[in-house]
Amino acid sequence: MAGMGLGLAAAAMPAMAATPGRKIGYAIVGLGSYATRQIMPNFASCEHSRIAALVSGTPEKLERYGAEYGVPKTHRYDYKSFDRIRDNPDIDAVYIILPNSMHAEYTIRAAQAGKHVMCEKPMAVSVAECEAMIAACRKAGRKLMIGYRSRFEPHNRLAIDLARSGFVGPTRVITAEHGFPIRPDQWRLDRPLSGGGSLMDIGIYSLNATRYLTGEEPVEVMAMESTDRSDPRFKTVEDRIDFLLRFPSGVTATCVSSYSSAHNQYRVIGTEGWIDMEPGTPYEGHRMRIRKDGQVADRAPPPMAKNQFAGQLDHLAEAVLTGSPIIVPGEEGLADLRVIEAIYRSAREGRAVKIAA
Amino acid sequence: MAGMGLGLAAAAMPAMAATPGRKIGYAIVGLGSYATRQIMPNFASCEHSRIAALVSGTPEKLERYGAEYGVPKTHRYDYKSFDRIRDNPDIDAVYIILPNSMHAEYTIRAAQAGKHVMCEKPMAVSVAECEAMIAACRKAGRKLMIGYRSRFEPHNRLAIDLARSGFVGPTRVITAEHGFPIRPDQWRLDRPLSGGGSLMDIGIYSLNATRYLTGEEPVEVMAMESTDRSDPRFKTVEDRIDFLLRFPSGVTATCVSSYSSAHNQYRVIGTEGWIDMEPGTPYEGHRMRIRKDGQVADRAPPPMAKNQFAGQLDHLAEAVLTGSPIIVPGEEGLADLRVIEAIYRSAREGRAVKIAA
Missing domain, CATH: 3.40.50.720 (NAD(P)-binding Rossmann-like Domain)
Structure with a gap:
């Protein structure tokens, strides 16, 4: 295909x-x-x-x-x-x-x-x-x-292939939501250890998905934080932070990151339909639905020999053994942090923040 | 109940x-x-x-x-x-x-x-x-x-009741997306007649839903527009405009408005689950799914004697005949326009815009 x-x-x-x-x-x-x-x-x-x-x-x-x-x-x-x-x-x-x-x-x-x-x-x-x-x-x-790990998971791989090949037309909008109601007493709620709240932990999946589904780097972000500081969980880190991304091709993304509500979903909406993943990035139990020509249908990717965890571990091993390229090298983590810093700055300053290429 | x-x-x-x-x-x-x-x-x-x-x-x-x-x-x-x-x-x-x-x-x-x-x-x-x-x-x-019209449609009425009564816990996030690929040669694409693009026409459903699902007025908005001005449809009006809303209770909303991709959906995410409507505001064929206690199930509202169109027409008639209150008076339209003006301003100026109560 x-x-x-x-x-x-x-x-x-x-x-x-x-x-x-x-x-x-x-x-x-x-x-x-x-x-x-x-x-x-x-x-x-x-x-x-x-x-x-x-x-x-x-x-x-x-x-x-x-x-x-x-x-x-x-x-x-x-x-x-x-x-x-x-x-x-x-x-x-x-x-x-x-x-x-x-x-x-x-x-x-x-x-x-x-x-x-x-x-x-x-x-x-x-x-x-x-x-x-x-x-x-x-x-x-x-x-x-x-x-x-999602880059070694077959539903996400198929979503990437379908989105980038324009299976539902050129992508126009991506929606991505990740979150869960966090339990208290975790290092993730202690800013000196975590560096931030839901965005660092779970919202990063929303961000990362928009990047791997487009294959592009966002050039502008707007973000809005909502945190109840009287909630003992959120004394030092944010609860929710929603953000909008603009990509060079004109694609926009709306993203949710939450530590007080459950989300695990993304959708790529093209001019002719959409690719929906819910749950999108769980440990197991992914589900893909595609809407095309007005019809919604489930779609299962070809099975892979290894699950995402083993695939991820072996990917580095193969790179060490054979010199094959790493698809998620340090530069990939850096690219997310560059956007994360812009998201936090946008929320703090109440303005759109441009991201230098 | x-x-x-x-x-x-x-x-x-x-x-x-x-x-x-x-x-x-x-x-x-x-x-x-x-x-x-x-x-x-x-x-x-x-x-x-x-x-x-x-x-x-x-x-x-x-x-x-x-x-x-x-x-x-x-x-x-x-x-x-x-x-x-x-x-x-x-x-x-x-x-x-x-x-x-x-x-x-x-x-x-x-x-x-x-x-x-x-x-x-x-x-x-x-x-x-x-x-x-x-x-x-x-x-x-x-x-x-x-x-x-959606205010006279049983699924939307039930969604309002469930959301405001905390059926899935207090609302934390709302996502709402509305759009369709618009055909050329319509007055809706002519700014002097329409006053704006997708937001005025279809994105207003996303906005209006966040307001009726919370029963609150947003106090702050951030918005990002993406329009290909070389597309002959979009010479004078916007294609896509995504926006974030903050409500007084701390609820946030992420909203999509599009004239180049198909969307008709909203979801109310509470601390214990969610209420999903897709399609959310069609002429007919609404579908509600609820996630609670980890289980997702369809839910159908009790049927109403009249469809949303007849219900809307008779609502004004009843108000005229009996003096009963109108649930969507001019003040409701004004409230949407107040937010719409803030959305356009936010997108234009690249900053968060506060909305006075």
């Missing part, structure tokens, strides 16, 4: 012939809920990735997960001993799943220790940090990838 | 006992597509409304529709003879279905002729015109109602 190759080609690209059997060893940095419940179990279905080491400040976690995943005591680190990963040749890469404000420091220390880096989103809490991370990895000659 | 009475009570309110059998006579002013295809056929199912007269600048239309609806030659007018409706006691009210820029003039002339007024949306092309229309009707002691 014409125009269908964009995302799938990238998935099929790496030829593994040069490195039969070898698996990239990851050190998991941070043993919180996302690491232990979503990422670590999925190594079992990876072709090219394995858990080589664990890093945590909590000895009980190192003991528990070390035993569970067969990681020997010699391959367990805390944050004081972290830099000694340099001396462990079993570790090829680190996966940083720490609070946002620690991403830059540990990415840079990992690169300086000679390791490749997978870093969770948001890449960091500022553009300046992102730039420093990219520079550190470049200087060390190490790869840097951001954990944008 | 608690909280369910808000919209339905208004519908059930008028007691007709005082005026058995009498029907209010409408003069239809403007015999375009909406008048002839949607409004006029629906008088057949009205209890209290009938077509008494026709006004058009096209003699062939007066002949054709006069014959079809049994309106005698003595009750057919053109725009020069319009003011003579004053002398026709069969005419109680006029229904103004003219291009937007003519609403104010014909509303004022009708009031001065002693007639009640139903005026299509948008009420007029400026706040100043709306205020003049309200003043003229007040001075003449005549009623003024705006043609917001």
Whole structure:
């Protein structure tokens, strides 16, 4: 099918012939809920990735997960001993799943220790940090990838292909909403750790979707924040922040980011119909509906051998093993942070903010 | 059910006992597509409304529709003879279905002729015109109602009741999108007649929905326009204009208005789920889905005896006959225009615009 190759080609690209059997060893940095419940179990279905080491400040976690995943005591680190990963040749890469404000420091220390880096989103809490991370990895000659898992998920890949190939006509509008009612007592609600509220955590999915669905960078943003500061959850970070984006082609996007209501959806509206994803970026259970010629129908993408988590892990591994390009490198995380900073500035100053190319 | 009475009570309110059998006579002013295809056929199912007269600048239309609806030659007018409706006691009210820029003039002339007024949306092309229309009707002691048909449609009534009663928790976010790919060569694309583009025509449904779903008036707006001026349709009016609204309770709304893509939807997202309407404001075929306790299910409102068109026509008739209140008076149209002017200003000046209460 014409125009269908964009995302799938990238998935099929790496030829593994040069490195039969070898698996990239990851050190998991941070043993919180996302690491232990979503990422670590999925190594079992990876072709090219394995858990080589664990890093945590909590000895009980190192003991528990070390035993569970067969990681020997010699391959367990805390944050004081972290830099000694340099001396462990079993570790090829680190996966940083720490609070946002620690991403830059540990990415840079990992690169300086000679390791490749997978870093969770948001890449960091500022553009300046992102730039420093990219520079550190470049200087060390190490790869840097951001954990944008949806790019390895078949519904999202198909949505990208259909949107960019004009399957429902040229895109005119994108709507994207992400949010959930957050529970109190999380580091995500503590600005020094999170760098911001819903936008940094969940609204970034709305933003990132508009960018991967258009393949363009927004040039202007307008944003409006609404936060009840008497809600104990929102003493230091925002609850809701809605934003409008303008893209060079004339496409506009309306986006929702919320920590007090549940949203997980995007829709690409072209001149002849739309592509709707709800839920759009969950861990599992994606649903795509397409409206074309006045008819709405479900559409299922071709299945992929690996789920999005394993696909993401193996993508960096393949890049390390074969030199294949990373589709979500540090520059991708930086591009989101550039817009995020503009969104916050627009909300703060009550004006449209232009984003330099 | 608690909280369910808000919209339905208004519908059930008028007691007709005082005026058995009498029907209010409408003069239809403007015999375009909406008048002839949607409004006029629906008088057949009205209890209290009938077509008494026709006004058009096209003699062939007066002949054709006069014959079809049994309106005698003595009750057919053109725009020069319009003011003579004053002398026709069969005419109680006029229904103004003219291009937007003519609403104010014909509303004022009708009031001065002693007639009640139903005026299509948008009420007029400026706040100043709306205020003049309200003043003229007040001075003449005549009623003024705006043609917001969705307020007489059962799905929308139920959505209002559910949203305002907190059925899915207190509302946090509303998304509302309206648009269609407009065909060229319409008065709607000619600014002197329309007063604006998609916002005046179809985006006003997004705006109006946010207001009736909250029962609040927005206090701040940010808006972004995207119009391809090389498209021959958009030489004088906007194509797309997206906007963000802030309400006093902290609710935010993201809204789409488009003349180049199809949208007809709104969703009220509360802390515990959402109420989704797609299509939300069509002529027929509304669909409501509710998400609550993690489950999505369709919901159908109790049927109403009259469809939205007949309900709207009879609502003014009942107000004339019994003195019952009009739920969408001139002040409702004025409130939309106040926000519309702020939306245009925000887009033009690239800044947040506050709306005075």
